[in-house]
Amino acid sequence: MNRNGIHHVTAIAGNARRNVEFYTRTLGLRLVKKTVNFDDPGTYHFYYGDEAGAPGTILTFFPWDHVAPGRLGIGETQETAFRVPEGSLGYWTHRFVEKGVSHSAPVKRFGESVLSFKDPHGMRLALVGVPGAENEPAWIGTDVPAEHAIRGFHSVNLLLAEAAPTGAILTDVFGFTEIGREGSLVRFKAEGTDIGGIVDIHEAGGFLPARMGGGSVHHIAFRAADDTGQEEMVRKLVENHGIRTTEQKDRNYFRSVYFREPGHVLFEIATDVPGFAADEAPAKLGEALKLPDFLEGRRSQIEAVLPEIA
Template sequence: MTNGIHHVTAISGPARRNLDFYRGVLGLRLVKKTVNFDDPGTYHLYFGDAAGSPGTILTFFPWEHVAPGRLGVGETQETTFRIPEAAVGYWTQRFVEKSVPHDAPVRRFGETVLGFRDPDGMRLALVGVPGIEAEAAWSAGDIPAEHAVRGFHGVSLLVKEAAPTAAILTDVLGFAAAGSEGAYHRFRSGTALGGVVDLRVAGDFLRGRPGGGSVHHVAFRAADDAAEMEIVRRLAEHHGIRTTEQKDRNYFRSVYFREPGGVLFEIATDIPGFAVDEPAASLGDALKLPGFLEPRRAELERVLPDLS
């Protein structure tokens, strides 16, 4: 089984502000500019590495006038990216220069964690990982390649109790328990990119309220349709959890379910990938629409904000 996080999808405010932060400040590549298939007057922006590899992809539904979300139980508390350990100082200085709200670095599970917020208050962190300097990195902007982000480290989920969610991670999604530290329980998969899920136990804390800065769902990887259907089977037979029917998202095929702690999980196939409808060299340049929305292109281009 190919394990780990495929992508994380969040809600943001204005699309231009979102693009300027993730491409301009964090240095990620815009790998796909499409629309929310269920709300096509809204963009769906995908950021990642050069190829939009699974385990690097942070996506957004940007709504111009969205109300801010409220963090609570049943929600992703923090989304984390991997950087070389030696790059923590560079990023601390960059956040100061770019007026990015951030915390002092802390140690968690033996790693240096630099927490920060995006313009919508989304909680993010850069995690210094030793020995990854030689990994490929997208660096088309002003960030030197040696300091650039190397995909996801993982996510931390805020849950009432750890055990029910842990059962899904270990029995269905291929993660293994990797220790505890304070209120955090760590689970690791066999992949470097997006291979960490931390469960932060919060007890009877408030439920989350979705909005700007909230994570909508966390997607986990399945190599192909057969691997995805095996996960669907295990969820049903071992845990009594039913998923949605499979939905074709053009770049992957997905099923969705709410895990016992309340977080919306997706299973997304690695195939066909983001180069299915435009060359890898020009990913993210043009507005791409699914076939059923192509007849509405002129209308949608009029209502979507200009991101050129």
């Protein structure tokens, strides 16, 4: 199995309950893990994805009630796009109208139909119609019909001053290849990877730098099969690009290192193992609050300050 591509995307949200309602009820994703920000345990960390929370399907959030809105700018993820069956954009357009979701008219991008929209806290998202996606497995735990359900990530779009330095990291370290250009967009694709296999770079010098806040993407994580694969990527970053990562951090469901790529976006390298069933049965994913061992002794204190989401 190929291990290239996006592992997960992590963003900043506002009200926790509203975040859960939008991603589970409106978009029909599964809440596969309910835990806390390990560095700020008074804050939830939600993980949404497919039935198993497979790499390439996982969108995660740190929700803070009173977070100030972010500002789009250079050095940030401009848009996070999901894959849906090619014939499903009409269904989603009607659903967004019905549920009051802010969205734009569909456009063509690299020959594909793209429906852009925003979540309640301003995160920039899109659905991309993909031929044949209807034949792939879909989470059916919501009222979104299986034939229209989201099938993981299509791509992320980075807004950068220059494409080439970041492109060098994508190709040399993460196994992507440049496959096309369209106006100011440069598209990179991970070979053999459909779900989470595309990174677009929007080259736009002269813009203001991004300001992190509500609706902003905090970081993008790329896949490593295991610790050995991660170590090889870290070696290439140091030897070929002069970039050093953080020490490895155990996130319970994957192990991670972090670094700033040349365009200043925070990148993570996350292992596919052990996965979200490490502490919860697959049928029960996302039902209970899960804490790492070092926080378990503070469970009652943590539960007392976390907001209600049900």
